Amino acid sequence: MLNKSLFIKIAKITWALFGVGLFFIALWIVAIQDDFGGYFGGMPDLKELENPNSNVASEIYSADGILMGKYYRENRTPVPLDEISPNVVNALIATEDIRFREHSGIDLISLMRVFRGIITFHLDGGGSTISQQLAKNLFNTRTKQYNGTWTTPDNSKILRMGIIKFKEWMLSVKLERSYTKDEILYWYLNTVDFGRNAFGIKVAAKTYFDREPIDLTLPEAATLVGMLKAPTAYNAIGNPERSKFRRNVVFKQMEKYKYITPEERTVLKEEPMVTNENFSEVDAHHNGLAPYLRTVVRNKVMRWCKDNDYDLFSDGLRIYTTIDSRMQKHAEGAVKEHMKELQGNFFDQWKGKNPWRDEYGKEIEGFLEKATRQTERYRLTKIKYDGDSTLIAQEMAKQMNESIKMKVFDWNSKGYEKDSVMTPLDSIKYYKHFMHIGMMVMDPHSGQIKAWVGGINHKHFQFDHVQQGRRQPGSTFKPIVYATAISEKKFHPCFQVTDVPKTFNLESGGTWTARNSGGYTGQTMTLRQGLARSVNTIAAYLIGELGEKEGANKVIKLARRMGIEAPLNPVPSLALGSSEVSVYEMVGAYSTFNNEGEWTEPIFITRIEDKNGRVLRYFSSKTKPALSKDDAATMMYMLMGAGEERGGTALGLWKYKFRKAGVQIAGKTGTTQNYSDGWFMGMTKNLVVGTWVGGDDRSIHFNNFAYGQGSRMAMPAYGMFMDSLYMDSTITDYVNPKEKLVDKSKLSIETDCGKYNRSDIDTLGRNLMPVRGKLEDDIM
Missing domain, CATH: 1.10.3810.10 (Biosynthetic peptidoglycan transglycosylase-like)
Structure with missing residues (x-):
């Protein structure tokens, strides 16, 4: 021891x-x-x-409280x-x-x-x-x-x-x-x-x-x-x-x-x-509600975050939108149903041929090569070889013609996607055959956007055709010309004009004459009938009456008051929609007619909250007067003619349940030259809907009027959407047969146009035959 x-x-x-x-x-x-x-x-x-920093994802919600998606690292x-x-x-x-x-x-x-x-x-x-x-x-x-x-x-x-x-x-x-x-x-x-x-x-x-x-x-x-x-x-x-x-x-x-x-x-x-x-x-x-709008919201909120010292991807923000989840689902469903059918028609029409054509119908040479130079693959190759054109051409020729496995969009496959083996060049060719769409739905009184469909499939086509893209509106721009004439010159719906050529001397030299796709009839018709049938010469006559030189500028001034910010060329052909605009701008503009002459800014966000529910920012629509109440009501009455007057371009909507039930609409179709763009603008008492359909490029289009007009390309999507709303018992504020668009007894204009009046249709099918055997709605 x-x-x-x-x-x-x-x-x-x-x-x-x-x-x-x-x-x-x-x-x-x-x-x-x-x-x-x-x-x-x-x-x-x-x-x-x-x-502690916990990197909370930010969330985006619909107006009715449905989680639409997230933004996160x-x-x-x-x-x-x-x-x-x-x-x-x-x-x-x-x-x-x-x-x-x-x-x-x-x-x-x-x-x-x-x-x-x-x-x-x-x-x-x-x-x-x-x-x-x-x-x-x-x-x-x-x-x-x-x-x-x-x-x-x-x-x-x-x-x-x-x-x-x-x-x-x-x-x-x-x-x-x-x-x-x-x-x-x-x-x-x-x-x-x-x-x-x-x-x-x-x-x-x-x-x-x-x-x-x-x-x-x-x-x-x-x-x-x-x-x-x-x-x-x-x-x-x-x-x-x-x-x-x-x-x-x-x-x-x-x-x-x-x-x-x-x-x-x-x-x-x-x-x-x-x-x-x-x-x-x-x-x-890419999935879930409104993927195109979620991208637009992301970009807008990121700018707000930069100015206010927040991080969208880690601060757990809650972003509340104006989107109604029910209406968004109906809009997306209508788009899929219509575009799948339309795409089949497009494939059948161009089977074995390429659809990119010039104004004479001849295939455009070098189209795919030009498209190749717009790809990310080309951009990276250009950087790799420091702009050496020879080396770039050799590398691209090799890459673009090498077959690889890929998943491609297909309307007829499960999940709209199929496995395929093709070269990158073939994939560009394949995707250039698709028709695209942009649809926006808005409450004209509050400016709140209720549905936003920017394309046919966000995973494969991420370009947004509601706000990002601008295309010629064709005849959907005519109501702004009519509204200018009614406001400036006190024209009224019963004023009669004859369908004859109207020629303008251009400041740049030469002349321009408005033409109808079916020629000139020599018929005399009221302004309401002219707008309903979308007769080009009538719109041209009105812009001429506003002043051969200053007429276009007067129309542009009204367009600006109605919220259109796109560049507008002050030429007579503006009457037929020759300048490019977006669906977003057009829906906002049409809301003026439906809101007693007040333009209401379209909005898609109501508020942003922090992760604890504290409101950081409220959003509301800006408004400004654009037309008098009387002139706005007159335009609503005029636009109702498309679905009521003999030869009206929106008579095809009578086959849908909501119209048979008596729901009143005001509307306008639009078709551009060579059938490159098809439009339809539709309004009920509390809803404005804008729809555009077309190819990636203006050179990609149907080759005849039967399929290429706005009433065939765009209007059916509107009809399907409105039918879905009408059949949805939870939605009662927007498709109501009892609501009247215009109280004619309160209009300070003449509406009884004698033998020309076709507004009181009691029996479906009566007086609905087209004027010239087909619906005219063309920009020439």
Whole structure:
């Protein structure tokens, strides 16, 4: 036995070593905390601890509260702890940190187990607590931001990880002091990475099981907790067998700590893996409600964020739009139904031939080569070879003619996509055969946009044809000419004009004569009939009456008051819609007729909130007077003629249920030269709808009037949409047969035009025959 003095000596040495050890540990902690000499790297300050950065996804909602989509770098949406299934919490604690409720951030028992495992070469689990993992997740302790001389990746791995671990231990203790255990669980479950860009339990539950967190079953909860060890290796969708193995390890831990019985574990471990088969991270940004509008909203809000010091992709903003989810679904459904049929007609018409043609019907040479030079592939090749035309041409010839596997859009395939093998050049040729559409639906009184369909498929065609694109409006521009004439010269609907040629002397030299596609009839008709039949010579006559030189400028002034900002060429052909405008601008302009002469700015956002629900910005429409109430009412009466007058271009709408039920509409078709653009503008009492249809380029179009007119290209989409609204019993404010567009008794104009009046149609089919055997609506 050791004598007493030796024992005391050993004890003193032990205590001395212990004291020195404590001193050096304290010195080490202080050195790390203060980043002594820049060797250790920085630490998050107390403010960061109080407001840790959790990169919350911003969300976009419809007016009726439906989540339309998200904007994020990390897809994360927080959820309160009481809205998370206890199955998740139990599985997490049993697997990751059984003494979570007892320790203060560092589990010494687990650390001792780790040290013993290192010595015996038999590791049995890690020593990181939930608090330490949270510290790592919240503060990114292993990134460059907190690197010092000794913690860069090129230094000793043992030294580097030792410093990082100490940082995480220190942060975990601070977290434990700053938050309750439940708050730490809340932070952890809402920040942890579950793979496939699913951050937090709410997004993970939706991604992998299409459930809310509160509804997660025990097998689902165990699967998600099991994935935390390695989200890719144990991914429930990517590696289901390995994920099942890891899930069963979680069950073993839950049995060990009495969360489930051995009998329950026996049953649970045989449960099959069932995950959300419809999940696609790539498609997430393209699917869902109004993907084209979500892109427009993103760009607008990003500009607002830049001016107001917010980050759209991490600050958890909530953006509330004007979109009515029901109307958006009806609009998207109508577009798909109509465009699928129209595309079939287009393919049949150009079968075996290319549709890109000049004004004489001749195929445009070099069209595909020009299209190739507009691709991203060409841009990158040009950069690669520093603009060397020879090398670029050689590389592009090689790349564009090499067959590769690809997925292409197809109306007749499941999900509108099919697998194919073709060259990049063939894919350009294939996609150039498609017809496109833009449709916007707006409440003319509030300016709120209720539906926005920017194209046929956002994944394959991301160009927005509502606001981003401008095309010639054709005859849909004529009502602005008529409104100018009524306002300036006090013309009225019963004023009679003869359909004869009208020629103008141009300031640039030469002349321009308005032509009708079917020639001149010599008939005398009222202005209402002229607008209803879309006779070009009548619109040309009116712009001439406004002044051969200043007439176009007067029309432009009114167009500006009606919200059209696009460049407008002050020439006589403006009367027939020769200058390009957007669907967005046209819908706003037509709202003036339907809103007692007040132009109302179209809006698609009502407010932006922060992640705590505090309103950061409200949005409302700007308004300005454009026409008098009488003139606006007169134009509504005029535009009703398209669906009432003999030969009216909107008579085809009588086949739809909403029209048969007596819903009044005012409308206007539009067709441009060579049938490149088809338009329809339709109005009911509380709704304005604008629709454009055409090819990617103006040279891509139908080759005859039968399919190429606005009443065939665009109007059916409107009819289908309105029928869907009419049949939807939850929507009653916009398609009501009892509502009258115009009270004729209050109009201060003559509406009884004697033998020319065709406004009172009591029996469907009466007086509905076209004037010249076809509906005229052409820009020549």
